[in-house]
Structure formats: C-alpha cells, structure tokens
Amino acid sequence: MLRMNKTVLASAVTSALLLGAVATSANAQANETSITYGGYIKLDTMVTRTDSGFLPTDSIGRNFYIPALTPVGGERNTYTDFHARESRFWFRASQELANGETITGHFEFDFLGTPGGDKRVTNSYSPRIRNAFILYREWLVGQFWSNFMDLNMIPESPDFVGNPDGIVFNRQPQIRYTMDNGWSFSVEAPESTITPFQGGTDRITTGDTAMPDLTIRYQTQIDHVHLFAAGLYREIEYRQGGVSDTTSGYGIALNTKIDLGPHDLRLGVVHGEGIGRYVGLNSVNDAVITEELNLDALGYTGFTAAYRHVWSDQYRTNLIFSRGQFKDQRELTGLNANDYTQRIAANVMYQVNESMVVGAEISRAKRELLSGDNGNLDRFQLSVMYSF
Numbered sequence: 245m246l247r248m249n250k251t252v253l254a255s256a257v258t259s260a261l262l263l264g265a266v267a268t269s270a271n272a273q274a275n276e277t278s279i280t281y282g283g284y285i286k287l288d289t290m291v292t293r294t295d296s297g298f299l300p301t302d303s304i305g306r307n308f309y310i311p312a313l314t315p316v317g318g319e320r321n322t323y324t325d326f327h328a329r330e331s332r333f334w335f336r337a338s339q340e341l342a343n344g345e346t347i348t349g350h351f352e353f354d355f356l357g358t359p360g361g362d363k364r365v366t367n368s369y370s371p372r373i374r375n376a377f378i379l380y381r382e383w384l385v386g387q388f389w390s391n392f393m394d395l396n397m398i399p400e401s402p403d404f405v406g407n408p409d410g411i412v413f414n415r416q417p418q419i420r421y422t423m424d425n426g427w428s429f430s431v432e433a434p435e436s437t438i439t440p441f442q443g444g445t446d447r448i449t450t451g452d453t454a455m456p457d458l459t460i461r462y463q464t465q466i467d468h469v470h471l472f473a474a475g476l477y478r479e480i481e482y483r484q485g486g487v488s489d490t491t492s493g494y495g496i497a498l499n500t501k502i503d504l505g506p507h508d509l510r511l512g513v514v515h516g517e518g519i520g521r522y523v524g525l526n527s528v529n530d531a532v533i534t535e536e537l538n539l540d541a542l543g544y545t546g547f548t549a550a551y552r553h554v555w556s557d558q559y560r561t562n563l564i565f566s567r568g569q570f571k572d573q574r575e576l577t578g579l580n581a582n583d584y585t586q587r588i589a590a591n592v593m594y595q596v597n598e599s600m601v602v603g604a605e606i607s608r609a610k611r612e613l614l615s616g617d618n619g620n621l622d623r624f625q626l627s628v629m630y631s632f
Contacts, residue, residue, distance in 0.1 A: 260272035273503060276340040283333035283352075284631040290404065293322045295352075296559045296619030304357055309623070311585035312527035314443065314611035314617040330356040330404055330452055334359055340590075348379040352388075356522075370503035374415065384423050391430035391459040392522060394472040397512045398548035399564050401591055402603040402627035407566035408525045408583045411546035412514055429455040436480045439520050439532040439542065445531055452481040468503040480518050480531045482539060491531055491539040493518020495585075506530040506554040516543040517571070523603025524568040527585050543571025557595065561628065564589040564607075572614060572630045586610055603627045613614045 255494050292306070293297070297315025306325050334352035341347060351577045352375040361369035364462035377386025389395060393412040398405060405413060409578035420430040434453035461474035476495040482488075495516030504511045518541035520528040531539040548566040555561065574581065590603035605625045612618035 246339055247396070255404060262425065276338060278339075279335060279337050280336040281333070282632060284629050285328065285331045286627060287326070287328050287628040288330060288437070288625060288627045290325045290502070290623055290625045292325070293320065293622045294318075294526075294619060295320045295622075296617075297321070297341050299323075301363065307356060309408065309607070309610065310525050310527075310589060311409045311587070311607060311609065312525065312582065314585065314609050314619050314621045315610055316469045316613060316617050318619075327367070329357075331355065332374065332377070345381065349377075350379070351376045358559060365606070374492065376560045384386055384418070384420040384422065385419045388420070388468070389416065390432060390522065391420055391428055392432075392474050393463055393493065394463070394474070394478045394497065394498060394499045396470055396472065397510055397548060398560050399510060400552060400560070400593060401564060401589065402605045402625045403589070404605070405525070406562075406589065407550060407564050409527070409568040410514070410524075410546035410566035410588050411512060412495075412546075413525060414522045422480075426462050428461050430459045432459060433457070434478065435521060436531065437484050437526060437529040438480075438531070438539070439529045439581070441533045441535055441576065442534070442578035445582060446577050447526075448482070450482050452483050453479055454481065455479045470501040470503075472499040473497070476516065476519060476522065478518060480541065482531070482533070484505050487533055487537045487539070489539045491518065491541050493530060493541050494518040495522065508552045510550040510552075512546075514546045515544070517543045519544060522584070524585060527582060528570045532573060533577055540573065540576055542573060542577075545569045545571075560593050560596070562589075562591050562593070564591075574614045577614070579613065581614050583612045583614045585612075599632065600628070604628075607608060 265368045294315045299320030307327055332354035334351045336511040338346055338348045353373055355369040355371055358370040358372045375388050379387045393414055397411045399407055399449045418430045418432040422428040436450050436453055438448040457478040459518045460466055474497045477491045479490055480493055497514040499512035510561050518530045520526055520530040520542055523544055524547055528542050528544050531541050531611050534540050546568045550564045552562050554631040565588050569584045570582050586607040589605055589607035591603055594602045607623050609621040
C-alpha cells in the first residue's frame with residue numbers, strides 16, 4: 245500500500261511538472277522571450293619596466309594600468325606577464341509582455357581583478373560580476389556603469405582602461421531613471437575611502453554612509469559632436485576609531501567626442517571634492533581625518549585627451565593622454581600622499597578580420613608624491629582579441 249502511494253505521488257508530481265513545463269513554454273512563446281549572448285576572448289602580453297620600485301607578481305597592476313600602483317622608491321625592475329583574464333561573456337534576456345512593453349535582464353562577467361589562481365601551473369581565476377541589471381520602461385535597476393560616467397571617454401587601447409588617470413570610471417548598484425530628452429538621474433550605492441591623519445596613501449574603506457550617492461547628467465548628439473555633462477553629490481561618513489563626522493562631496497564632469505570623418509577626438513575634464521573612488525581608479529581617497537578627528541574632503545581634477553586616426557579598413561592608431569591632479573592638503577595627508585599621476589600612450593590596432601583585432605601599445609606612466617619623490621612605469625603591451 246505504501247509503495248502504491250509513492251507511485252501515485254510520483255506520477256502526480258511528474259504530471260504537474262510536465263504541465264508546468266508546457267505552460268511555461270507556451271507562456272514564453274506567447275511573450276516572445278529572446279536570449280542573446282556575446283563577449284570576447286583576449287590575450288594580453290606585457291613587458292613592464294619600473295624605475296623606482298617593484299610591482300609584486302600578484303599585484304593587479306601587473307594585469308592592467310592602475311595609476312596609484314606605479315612604484316615610488318626602490319630599484320629598477322623589468323618583468324613580463326601573460327594573461328587572458330580580461331576575456332568576458334554576457335547574456336541578455338528580453339521578453340515582450342502582454343501589454344506590448346519589454347523587460348530586459350542583462351548579466352556580464354569576466355575574470356579580471358579576482359583573487360585566487362596562480363601563474364605557476366593552471367592560471368585559474370574566479371569569475372566576477374561586471375554588470376547585472378534589469379531594464380523596464382525608463383528604469384534601470386541593478387549593477388551598471390555609474391550615471392556620472394561617460395563611456396565615450398574610454399579610448400581604444402590594449403590596456404583595460406587606457407586613460408584612467410583623468411576620467412570617471414565606476415560600476416556599482418543603482419536605480420536610474422532616463423528620459424527621452426537626454427536627462428537621467430540616479431541614486432547609487434554609497435561607499436567611502438578615508439585617509440588617516442598624515443597617512444599618505446593609506447586607505448580605510450567604510451560603508452558608514454546612510455545617504456546614497458546622487459547623480460544627474462545630460463548628454464546629446466549634435467551632428468558629429470557628442471556632448472556630456474554630469475553632476476554628483478554625496479555624503480561621506482566615518483564613525484569608527486574615535487571619529488564621528490560627515491562631510492559633503494561633489495563632482496562635475498564635462499566631456500565631448502568629436503567625429504572627424506572616420507577619425508575622432510575625445511576631450512574631458514572632471515573636478516570635485518570627495519569623489520576619489522569615482523576617479524583615477526581611486527588614486528585619491530574621498531576624505532582625510534583631521535587632527536581634531538573630523539573629516540575633510542580631498543580634491544581632484546582630471547584631464548583626458550585621445551585622438552583616433554583611421555588609416556584604412558585594417559589599420560588605426562590612437563594617441564592617449566590622461567592626468568589626475570590632487571589638491572595639496574599636505575598638512576592633513578602628509579608628504580607621502582599623491583600629488584599627481586599621468587599616462588601617455590600610443591598604439592596601433594590591426595583589424596585582422598571582422599571579428600579579430602591585434603593591438604600593440606607603448607606607454608609611460610608617472611606618479612609623483614607631495615614630497616617630490618616620483619616613479620615611472622614604462623610598458624609595451626601586445627593584445628589579441630576575438631569578439632563573438
């Protein structure tokens with residue numbers, strides 16, 4: 245009897261699952277759900293020379309250029325690195341609803357910047373989330389590039405970013421509302437980085453802030469000219485180690501990309517106080533602790549310029565300059581804080597076919613401290629990328 249009940253129960257469960265599967269399939273067909281995917285596979289090889297110190301073998305600065313990691317103080321070193329960690333994959337599901345509207349979900353990951361793995365035997369690395377968001381009507385909800393950032397300012401480069409010193413570069417969870425007239429507004433995840441009193445480049449990361457970061461931006465295209473303006477307002481809080489204070493941060497970004505026939509010119513400036521984690525890959529912190537255990541926002545101004553010249557269907561070159569200049573607050577940060585970082589690069593991109601590109605780039609990066617000590621990072625990089 246018990247065996248019969250189990251059989252009947254199994255049959256009922258199986259029937260229910262089959263009916264559910266048929267209903268789900270019919271519903272998906274009626275709502276015209278479509279799934280698309282893409283990505284690329286990329287190999288990077290780099291020969292790096294640092295004239296004032298060493299980048300450890302497990303440093304993320306060995307995978308791509310990070311302004312704050314240019315060594316200052318030490319002997320000259322040269323090393324070669326190979327990796328395929330920038331390779332990425334994304335997929336997107338779009339569904340037409342019964343009322344004719346569309347809802348879309350997007351997920352994307354790569355392997356850059358994650359811990360684990362080794363360079364000795366397997367070179368295995370964990371995946372990381374890049375973007376994961378939902379699009380519905382005028383709303384974007386999830387993790388995506390900050391509304392304060394202009395993707396048009398990233399130049400074509402074998403390096404992962406190309407010009408991080410002088411631009412806004414940030415991905416994070418957010419709620420964004422975009423209008424048809426070019427305006428968009430967002431509330432975004434708050435996070436703060438703090439410099440201890442006289443701490444130089446030391447960093448405390450805190451999530452004490454109660455208020456989300458607020459952004460507003462406007463972008464438009466006038467003939468062959470892209471125009472972008474964005475503002476950021478945020479509160480920076482820290483309530484540990486005897487400190488219990490809040491200070492405000494603000495930022496303004498102005499960018500343009502001018503199409504000159506097949507060529508283009510990209511120019512941008514960003515300025516603010518208390519925006520360190522948004523700019524220069526956090527090469528300056530948001531605020532510093534004063535001797536009285538209060539917070540004082542740290543200032544930053546960034547510049548970038550990039551010119552892309554298309555020689556033929558197969559060859560193009562890019563000239564890139566970026567600089568991050570930090571407000572001199574040595575009475576609070578000490579002399580070991582960054583004064584500025586900058587990078588100059590030139591590359592050649594060879595379009596092998598419609599799906600594969602080979603790039604070669606030479607660059608020089610420099611970081612200087614308020615003390616006047618500085619270091620240079622010279623790099624030759626070769627990349628091969630297949631997009632699908």
